[in-house]
Amino acid sequence: MAPTDICRKDSFFLPEGMIYLDGNSLGPLPKAVSKRVANTIEEQWGKSLIGGWNSCGWMDQPSTLGDRVGRLIGAPEGSTVMGDTLSIKVYQAVASALDMRPQRKVILSDTGNFPTDLYMAKGLIDSLDQDHELRVVEPDAIAEAIDETVAIVMLTHVDYRTGRMHDMGAITKAAHAAGAVMIWDLAHSAGAVPVDLAGCACEFAVGCTYKYLNGGPGAPAFIYARPDIAPTLRPALAGWLGHDAPFAFDLDYRPAPGIDRMRVGTPPVLQMASLEAAMDVWDGVNMDNLRAASIELSETFIAEVERRCPHLTLESPREPSLRGSQVSFSFQHGYAAMQAVIARGVIGDFRAPNIMRFGFTPLYIDKQDVLKAVAIIEDVMSNRLWDDPKYQKKGRVT
Amino acid sequence: MAPTDICRKDSFFLPEGMIYLDGNSLGPLPKAVSKRVANTIEEQWGKSLIGGWNSCGWMDQPSTLGDRVGRLIGAPEGSTVMGDTLSIKVYQAVASALDMRPQRKVILSDTGNFPTDLYMAKGLIDSLDQDHELRVVEPDAIAEAIDETVAIVMLTHVDYRTGRMHDMGAITKAAHAAGAVMIWDLAHSAGAVPVDLAGCACEFAVGCTYKYLNGGPGAPAFIYARPDIAPTLRPALAGWLGHDAPFAFDLDYRPAPGIDRMRVGTPPVLQMASLEAAMDVWDGVNMDNLRAASIELSETFIAEVERRCPHLTLESPREPSLRGSQVSFSFQHGYAAMQAVIARGVIGDFRAPNIMRFGFTPLYIDKQDVLKAVAIIEDVMSNRLWDDPKYQKKGRVT
Known part of the structure; x- marks a missing residue:
């Protein structure tokens, strides 16, 4: 079952230019x-x-x-x-x-x-x-x-x-x-x-x-x-x-x-x-199909990030059956790196001390989104954009 | 201080033809x-x-x-x-x-x-x-x-x-x-x-x-x-x-x-x-003025009901300083009588075993409302409208 079969992007308001990988924290607005x-x-x-x-x-x-x-x-x-x-x-x-x-x-x-x-x-x-x-x-x-x-x-x-x-x-x-x-x-x-x-x-x-x-x-x-x-x-x-x-x-x-x-x-x-x-929006959603789509998205994400972002270390279990629907990587400058990623429209979040966290939600995220997100993460990592002082931690972090 | 000084009816959506004396249970919708x-x-x-x-x-x-x-x-x-x-x-x-x-x-x-x-x-x-x-x-x-x-x-x-x-x-x-x-x-x-x-x-x-x-x-x-x-x-x-x-x-x-x-x-x-x-809506409301208005409304209500509805017995303290902003009367057929009153657009509520309860909220209720409400209550009481089978209690009462 391909992820597109479960995808209901039309049911959500998703801001233009944003790839929202934080539905594990607060889901986006359903249009209804x-x-x-x-x-x-x-x-x-x-x-x-x-x-x-x-x-x-x-x-x-x-x-x-x-x-x-x-x-x-x-x-x-x-x-x-x-x-x-x-x-x-x-x-x-x-x-x-x-x-x-x-x-x-x-x-x-x-x-x-x-x-x-x-x-x-x-x-x-x-x-x-x-x-x-x-x-x-x-x-x-x-x-x-x-x-x-x-x-x-x-x-x-x-x-x-x-x-x-x-x-x-x-x-x-x-x-x-x-x-x-x-x-x-x-x-x-x-x-x-x-x-x-x-x-x-x-x-x-x-x-x-x-x-x-x-x-x-x-x-x-x-x-x-x-x-x-x-x-x-x-x-x-x-x-x-x-x-x-x-x-x-x-x-x-x-x-x-x-x-x-x-x-x-x-x-x-x-x-x-x-x-x-x-x-x-959940009417008629089969959870097994959703799970298959979620695994396909997170497997793609892990494979691409590991291939393209050697600074990042997988903190989630590698075996999909041992994971939920999110993927975390650790990185020493994870806080600043996540701010740089967010500034470029990919919304994930940071959890202390060094976790960059990304949620995969097949109702409104598809494989193209995942690939675009990885490209942005790669840009931030390869070009050390986390070094920019404006992304350094100050005050409360949510 | 007259009640009209505190009245902010324009700030509320109040259904046409309804006199809402149940703001002590659920306040009406502020327009904003x-x-x-x-x-x-x-x-x-x-x-x-x-x-x-x-x-x-x-x-x-x-x-x-x-x-x-x-x-x-x-x-x-x-x-x-x-x-x-x-x-x-x-x-x-x-x-x-x-x-x-x-x-x-x-x-x-x-x-x-x-x-x-x-x-x-x-x-x-x-x-x-x-x-x-x-x-x-x-x-x-x-x-x-x-x-x-x-x-x-x-x-x-x-x-x-x-x-x-x-x-x-x-x-x-x-x-x-x-x-x-x-x-x-x-x-x-x-x-x-x-x-x-x-x-x-x-x-x-x-x-x-x-x-x-x-x-x-x-x-x-x-x-x-x-x-x-x-x-x-x-x-x-x-x-x-x-x-x-x-x-x-x-x-x-x-x-x-x-x-x-x-x-x-x-x-x-x-x-x-x-x-x-x-x-x-509460910005600038002086609670002493509101209280004076509330007392004026409830005193009017009590005096008029007692004068015009001899079936009803005051259950609230007669002394205004010993009452909040609601007035209750008891009546043997209080449940049915309240349904008849509500059917005529005056919204109060009933509390077992025999209490007819009316709330006075000077932000959106004025003396004219109180007088109109009493006229409807008088009509229900004088004409024994509570006898109508459709107002008798059945099932859950809120």
């Missing part, structure tokens, strides 16, 4: 978003006002959009719900998972996890007592670190810096064999690689929708809980919209039957509308 | 929102993509908007930050407050609190141990229930059903005299009544921005912490954007110096843009 959000503002909020919660379906968006995201990650209907931010969803998953293993005190994670996942878990256990431990090992030491003291194995599937991808099935199996609960963060997986949540049988998955799913800056996060456990979970964040009957205004909390108990407060209706338009 | 959000989508997200986080000021919005909301509630600059939902902000305040009083085990609240505040506090203490207690008393029993076992007094300033308003200064003083930490929920206060957070010296305040502030459905919440304690708070929700250096991607959490540590995850940029346009 603007009108959808305007309609939500002018026709729904403007004309229905408070009535919009029922008549415009605002209250159901977290569930209906959850199912649409769920389709891309192998989650059955009714097992995924949208809301809040990824940090909050991590907290909910960890809190519920700890509650499932009250006798165990270790949360196991790795140094490849995105920092906020570690911060949120640590913040939670610091609230609890002095008995819990967040144990952080190197990514390749995870398998052997899983033992019967571990309550939770919490990992990000695809490493945000290197693109290294964990074997979701094998690690989940090992976690379960040791009696641990498995939480996967799919921030760099949802819409990037095929994910089979039902097949892997992990208890929880969380992720965001502003990267590969193109939901927009600050788009809501998602949380999945395995359908058999969802009705038994004790929500730590017991918000009214996770109540079985929010509009009864009972003084006591009674969780909704299933995954809806992971809802917390009022959903961000405008962000949901944006995400809804973004999800329309 | 649509263009502002479209600009954020098309010009900022569309053209700057990932660069928008810095070049378009997205990352600073939670603080700059926090200060603008802060002005209306007597919070000094740099003490208020936006994000998440009110439920989450309640959780953060309660968790930090408990941490300030480790020897005390009681959270004191009242039955007039909005349920999610109680749920969130209960969810938190249920995670901790079996020692903590959420003690809920009647609103007028709060003062005498404050004793030296109380860690936190947590109250909603204005009761969502009756509009009854607590004496913020006196209760805060009593809480402090007993050594307790004070948390105020300003959901029905911000933009409704003058609030002097600095003067009352409470430790925390939280609130939402989709009611009187007109930020739109799902607009972000706010949290205030008293400036002297903000640098000492331990955030339970230790998200990366509350980190001192989020983009250093350290494995260990180190909180930002002040209130920024109450930020959690990626801010909802589209909702922030909407709120920003909504806050422009």
Whole structure:
């Protein structure tokens, strides 16, 4: 299956002259978003006002959009719900998972996890007592670190810096064999690689929708809980919209039957509308085809960069099946080099200390884009454009 | 000061023929929102993509908007930050407050609190141990229930059903005299009544921005912490954007110096843009003038309803200084009567078991609106329009 079969460039607004290899950080604007959000503002909020919660379906968006995201990650209907931010969803998953293993005190994670996942878990256990431990090992030491003291194995599937991808099935199996609960963060997986949540049988998955799913800056996060456990979970964040009957205004909390108990407060209706338009682009996308296209793009990129830019060292796994949909190279002057590349219209990003990171998103990036990007990177590298003082680091780096 | 002096009807989209007395639930659409959000989508997200986080000021919005909301509630600059939902902000305040009083085990609240505040506090203490207690008393029993076992007094300033308003200064003083930490929920206060957070010296305040502030459905919440304690708070929700250096991607959490540590995850940029346009309407609004106008409107409403609708019983305090900016009447067939009123273009809402609730928002409601609304309510009541089967309750009520 050629990448062009999956390509839907016409569905996106892509600035003239820009090759956007940062969709792993913030996806570009789907063309349908603007009108959808305007309609939500002018026709729904403007004309229905408070009535919009029922008549415009605002209250159901977290569930209906959850199912649409769920389709891309192998989650059955009714097992995924949208809301809040990824940090909050991590907290909910960890809190519920700890509650499932009250006798165990270790949360196991790795140094490849995105920092906020570690911060949120640590913040939670610091609230609890002095008995819990967040144990952080190197990514390749995870398998052997899983033992019967571990309550939770919490990992990000695809490493945000290197693109290294964990074997979701094998690690989940090992976690379960040791009696641990498995939480996967799919921030760099949802819409990037095929994910089979039902097949892997992990208890929880969380992720965001502003990267590969193109939901927009600050788009809501998602949380999945395995359908058999969802009705038994004790929500730590017991918000009214996770109540079985929010509009009864009972003084006591009674969780909704299933995954809806992971809802917390009022959903961000405008962000949901944006995400809804973004999800329309995913209708009919086959994730296996997308993955094949992504691999073809990243293999081309790696081969061409290695051939033409000897200063750059591949930091991502060479074997495509061990990578997500991004490729990272290290370079001593990586920060300045990336600024020079960006100044020439190829948008990637930099992660300390020396990582130049490029995301491949077959919905709107094709092989011609990759070849043009490599030509620009080669120009920057061969001509030492990173030496220009204007590209040197100053202040905050995002 | 006459209500007309504060009236800014021209700044809002108000559907023809509708008198909207539900701005205490969801404010109407400020006219500037649509263009502002479209600009954020098309010009900022569309053209700057990932660069928008810095070049378009997205990352600073939670603080700059926090200060603008802060002005209306007597919070000094740099003490208020936006994000998440009110439920989450309640959780953060309660968790930090408990941490300030480790020897005390009681959270004191009242039955007039909005349920999610109680749920969130209960969810938190249920995670901790079996020692903590959420003690809920009647609103007028709060003062005498404050004793030296109380860690936190947590109250909603204005009761969502009756509009009854607590004496913020006196209760805060009593809480402090007993050594307790004070948390105020300003959901029905911000933009409704003058609030002097600095003067009352409470430790925390939280609130939402989709009611009187007109930020739109799902607009972000706010949290205030008293400036002297903000640098000492331990955030339970230790998200990366509350980190001192989020983009250093350290494995260990180190909180930002002040209130920024109450930020959690990626801010909802589209909702922030909407709120920003909504806050422009508040520029130059004097809260004392607004309060005078609000009292004039609600006094007129009460007097006229009592004179013309003998079936309705006032449930709000009669004394204006003890009320927020809403008025509630009880009526046995209140649900059906409210549906009949709404069908005639006067939008209020119903709260179980028998409350008909009306909000007064002088930015876009004037005395003529109030008189017209009363005439419609009188018509419904005098002609027993609530008897019509089509207005009887079925299914979910929001």
